Each structure stands twice: as structure tokens, then as C-alpha cells.
Amino acid sequence: MTASGIAEQAVQAFTQRERERFLANNPKSRELAERARHSLFGGVPMHWMSDWSTPHPLFVSRAQGARFFDVDGHEYVDFCLGDTGSMFGHSPAPIAKAIAEQGANGLTTMLPGEDAVIAGELLGERFGLPFWQVATTATDANRFVIRWARAITGRKVLLVFDGCYHGTVDDVMVRSRDGHTVHRSGLIGQARNLAKTSRAVPFNDLAALEQALAQGDVAAVLCEPAMTNIGMVLPEPGFMEKLRELTRQYGSLLIIDETHTISTGPGGCTRAWNLRPDFITLGKPIAGGVPCSVYGCTHEMAQAMRIAQQHASEQSHGHGHSGMGTTLSANALAMHCMRANLEQVMTPAAYAHMLPLAARLAEGFRQLIARHGLAWSVTELGARCEFQFCPTPPNNGAAAEAAFHDSLQMALHLYLINRGILITPFHNMTLCCPDTRAADVDRLIATLDQALTELLAMPGARP
Template sequence: MISSTAIARVANREADRFRDANRQAFAHHAAAKGWFQSVPFHWMRDWPSPVPIVAASASGATLTSIDGQAYDDFCLGDTASLFGHSPPALAAALAKQAAEGLSYMLPTTRGAALSERFSAMFGLPQWQVTTTASEANRAVIRWCRGISGRAKILTFNGAYHGAVDDAFVDLKGGMPTMRASLVGQVHDLRGTTTVIEFNDEEALAAALRGRDIACVLAEPVMTNVGMVLDAPGFLAALRRLCNETGTLLVFDETHTISSGYGGHGVTHGPAPDLMVVGKSIGGGVPCAVYGFSADVADRMASLNAARAPGHSGIGTTLSANALAIAAMDTMLSDVITPAAYDRMLRGAARLVGGLEQVIAASGLDWHVTQVGARVEFLTCPTPPRNGGEAKAAMHPELEAVIHLCLANRGILLAPFHNMMLVSPVTGDNQIDRLVGAFADCVRALKE
């Protein structure tokens, strides 16, 4: 058990150390008055450090700050650079495409080959490109409602599917509640969004039995409320119940692409009717895709033929721009390969083993959770079974001080619940440094 006194002591000491080592970062933020909260986008303020580190460059699995510090990067842009920063093949392809034009609102010669690459990797025959995974999730919800004639969707408590209003409903005391952090929401979402706990097969069956839910929108493993693994048989039951009730099953694999080549559905099953994946497939270039079965494609085409022409509410001008197509085509052909996953999963296993050794040697009742190349340590004794348990188990002050402690030792984790990503170019020496720094942090907290 780590005391609140120890957390405060280490937090103060590490904050002082950070200030001494990052003077240019402080100067940068002081000068950036034209940005709201001194950053170009508000999430950049979510780091536990006194100010965010200011990046100068990144390559492979190393990020360098304007203060000249090199970090072993296990955040990797919160999955955007899951396969490493600026892979050489991607950098070359982007430079070539930039010289030939960035956005035409027309298909390019690479587009046909890219759609086949997506089909081969993820097992779904039809695809569309968007600019973000949030946009892809919005499109999928619209299509599912349109082709099913049903208004409701179902999500799981604590889930996050990007900036999609429909998903911002949680359970509080067992009752659906609109998420308090949702800014400017004026419509009550609870009439069209049903929310239940993950891994609750009984609640799932009861919710779907009314046959008024268009789709279940789910990560096959929850990753945004800490990592909550699927209970044995739950995903199979989810697939079966969707089939029985005519409900479409959507997997948001933006994060669970870490599970293995083809994502969690291909690696572990079951297959969804539709899927969304973003961030990493463009290597950091803003883009995402959603794929769907032949049956869904036929229903979408029928819906299009039956409705009046005009704006569908799906898509933006920059969707499928030439730069994004070039980025995804290069990533899928040269970077996101089965061999890359072999290296990622081997490195993740090394990381899990090292962290577990430190936790055991320290006598802490913590545990480590893994979703392929995605690893997280949780400061609670047992793995949570759902989003409610995961939120209750969180210790924000302790997580923040560990994050800052590691940053001061040259290790960069994701700012959200101490999640770590292992890329194909992450070295064993980087993994071992993370484990060693983690041990230092634990010792400091137990002093």
C-alpha cells in the first residue's frame, strides 16, 4: 500500500526535478498566449507534468524535446505512431505525394490496391475512408440506424469512441447518466443510447431482446477506462445475441489493433458486421476507415437508392485525400506486417515480465494487463471486470506521480492511466530501461 503522504512527497520532488530539466518547455508555454490554455489542442494539457513536454522531433521509438532530452517513447502519440515515428517508407511516400498534390476530391491509382489490402488484413470486403476514427464511428452509427430502421445504439459503461455524442452515456448507481464532461450537450442522449456493463451477458440479452437497437458499438477489449479484458465466452455470446436479434455488431478497433495482425476480431474472434480503425493505420497522418460485410454493403446501397439525393450527413471534403491514401497504402504494404507484430508481441511479453517482477519484489497488490502490444499496470489487486469496477479502482494521484517519475527518467507513457505501447522498433534496451525506471519509482514511493 502506498500512502497519500508518500505520493505527495514524491510528487513535489519530481515536479521540482521536472521544472529544473524543462526550462525551455516552461518558456514555450508562457509565450504561447494565443493558444487557448497555451496549447494548439486542449488534450495536450492532460499530461500530469507541470507543463507538457514540448516535442522537437521523433524517430522510431524515441522522442526528443526542445530541452534536448531523449525519451524512450511508449506513448507513441497515444497509438497514432504505434508502429514507430516516421517509418522511412512512410516518410518517402509522403514526400513524393506532397510534390504531386495533397487533396483532389478524386480517387487515386493507389486507392484500389489499398482497399484490397484492408480486406486482406481485416477480413471485411467493403471499405470507406474518413479523416478520424470519431468521424468513422459517427458514420457507422448513421448507417446502422439507416439500414436497420432502429434508433437506439448500445455501448458499454466507461467506453470511449472518440468525439461521438451518442457514446457519452455512463452508468451511475446503475442508472444511465450523460457523461458530466460532455461540453455543450443540449439533447438528452439516454433515449437513443442504451448503456450496460461490459461482460454482463444477462444485461446484454435483456437489452437486445426488445429488437429496437440498431447496433452494439464496442471495443472487443475495453482500453479507455483502463484495460478491461473480455470474460471467457462473452464476445461469442455478444456475436450470437446480435445474430438472434438482428442487431449489427460494430467493433471499434482503433486501439485493439494492438492485439495482433488484423486486430482483435481477426486474431481472437468473433468477426463483426462493421469495424472502425483509425490513428495508427496512417502512421500519424489523420485518417481512419470503416469496413463492413457484403450483406451490410447491399443494405447500404438499397438505402441510398431509396432516399432523396443530397447531403447524407456522412463524410467531409478531406476524407480520403491523396496524402492519407498514400500514407495508409504505404503503412499496410511496408510497415504493418505480420513480422512487425511478431516483434511487438515479443517486446510486450518482455515488458510484462519485467513489470510483474518489480511488482512482486515490492510486495504490492498491483497487476499488469496486456492487449497484444498494449500494456498497462493497474494499482489495484484484481483486474476489473467492467468499466464501473475499472473507474472505481483508479488512483489518479498515484498514477500521475508514477507518470511524472518515469518522464524524469527518460520514459514517456501515455498520459491516460499509464498505458504503454511497444512498437516494432522498440528496443529491448528501451524496455529494460522502462522496467528499471519503474522500479526506481516504486522504491521512492515506498521509502
């Protein structure tokens, strides 16, 4: 029997039925998928777009608010929201207006405008860190901050938590296995041994954390306040406070990645939990869905950055390259949209709508899990929640991964897609946005309830 308590044979029969339904109902998507095979590697513009539960990719025609439509004319309630990229809904009106305004006034100039100044001020007010820089993706923001941390401390090692998510930064592509740091499985084209300059320890494990920091070579700890990509894992009481204490004790910097945990509130966990980081990084929804990311720092770090710059300049005799920045970073379109997003979209009022709906959804999950007698659990963080195939919420990445039942997850996702509902792929996470309605939440719960009823009625579903 699997960790989920549902037999694989029943899952496979259930999946086959749903695959047939999808193929019958999506002829235009199927035609586009076949056509795309001849021009796009794997038939999609980014390879992971083929990793959904559907037999072939679902092609979208348009999206608005909490809904999108596919090329076959089906409407979907979206609880994935671009895996946080559209956390405030698809094409919010202020963002659509900002795009139109800036579209006629220049897209990129390599020079700042007033929008940049206002956005920096708004970020400082929101997160409590005074100085900011802008990049294009959270991966870029994390890469750049890691460089700063190494330059400031003179140390090489980056410490991350097992199962972390910080985009596709090379340095974070490691896992902890039996007390050793190893490469993540499936990593392609990695030319150097990442374990020489990266160290992974289990989340919520203070003893392992202190042992890793005590070696005196860790430039920084890069962490999510709550893990969100291996399956949601919340910090145990006091863990984040002790993390801050230990990093200071051993001379390491603390970088908080809020790219997913911004679901907690307008200032993320950094403000809600008073985390006091040296640096903060944030991407995905910061410009309302337009590619953009930011990183902020304290006064102390800003001064240390200036010293590091001066030292590098002296070493290179006045000419060199920091290894940070891309041509389209902080472009005029992104800055105008980020300003609009911070002023009009990513507001306390938006969270006041989103958070109660997510709590309603989490409670609905708990009730249907109990009704079906399943040993599953639910984890929630602000506008985000997830049901997991384990009896209690996991406290580290390895425990979250051990609860995976990939085929069951994909079967349930496919059932929902076939009935006009999308949740985040790769695990069972949901997001509520300002356009999500109570009726949408109730519909998801009712549809998942029906899915479990049908699946558990299949021969041999339970021991």
C-alpha cells in the first residue's frame, strides 16, 4: 500500500478513464500539441510545460482574473495562478493599463525613470529594508545576492535547506542525504561539484543547522520562511528566530526568499514574523505578472556592498564586471508595472479578500479528508494551502517528499482539469487571488470530494 492509503491499481484505472475523457474533450489542444512537436522541443516552449497530468499540453487562449479559457472553449477556475506569477489574478486592470501606458512610451532604455524611485520607496515601506535593486527573475535576484554575500564575507559556502526552492540557481541544486550534501537527482549538464561550495541541511533541524554554520565558512543561509515546492513545510515555533540568532553568532548572512511566501501578507513573512534578514529576494508576482524581481538589503549590507565594489575596482584597476545584471533588468515596462502593482494591486485589501477564502478552502479540505477516512493532512500559509498524503503536516523536505504519491496526485489533478479547475502541478497546492469567489472554493472542494468518492469506489482501492 502506498503512503496515501490508496492502491496503485485503482489509481491507474481511474487515470485511464480520465485520460480518455480529456482526449475526447480537447481536439484543438491535441491538434496544436501535434503541430508543436515539429518546432518546439518536447512540443512546448519551456520543457516543464509538458509535465502536467494531461495526456498532451492544454493550450490556453486567454486568461482574466481567477479564470482562463483553453483553445477548445472550456472555462477554468484557476487556483494555480501561474504558480504564483499571477498571484493577484490574471491581467489585473491596473497592470493592463500600465502596460498600455508604457507600451507607447518605451519598453527599455538602460536608464532609470521616476517609477524606479517610487517603487524603491514603496518596497522599503512594505518590507522594512531601505535599499533595493531590480532584476528580471527570482533566480537572477538570488544569484546576485549570493555573489554579494560571498564578496562581503569573503566566504564561499552557501547553506540551503533540503528540498528548497530558489529558482534555477546552480548553487541551490543540492539535497541532504544521510548527513551529506549531494546533487539533486535529474540535474543536467552540471560541470562542477556543487557540494564544494553549497551545503544542505534539513529544515527545522537546529542541531544540523548549527553544526553546518559552526564550520565558519558559510557566507549566507538562503531560505524560504516556509518551504513551498517540495510540498509545504512550515517552520516550527522558534525556528526562524533561532536561525537569525545562529547566523549572527557564526558570522553568516541571512537571505530570505519571499517569492512564494509573499502569499502571507503585503510584507510577506519578513514583516509578519519580524525575520530581520540581511537581504530579501522576491520575484514572480511583484510586477503583477510581468517578468520582474527585486532584492533588498539593510543599511549595513549596503555599506558592505560599497566596500566590496571599491575593493573589486581596485583589484581590476578600475575596469571589470560584477557578474550581476542583465540588459533587460529594471526595464521601463517592468518598473511601471511594479509601481502600479505595489500601489493598486498588491494591497492590504487584496489580502483581506484572499486570506479568508484560503482558510475556507483549507477547512474544506480537512473536512472531506475526514469524511473519506484518509490519513492525509492540510498545510496553509496565507493565501496558499495544500493537502498532503501524510497524517500530519511534514516538518522537513524529506518527510514531505516521502508523502508523495505522484500518480495519485496527477490523477486527481486530471479529474479537476476535466471539470474546469486547475491547481498547481507537481504537488497539491492552491492559491486564492482577489478575483477568487467563495463559490469557486466550494466548487473545488465539491469536485475533489466527488473525485475521491469515485476513486475509492473502484475495486481494490483500499486494503
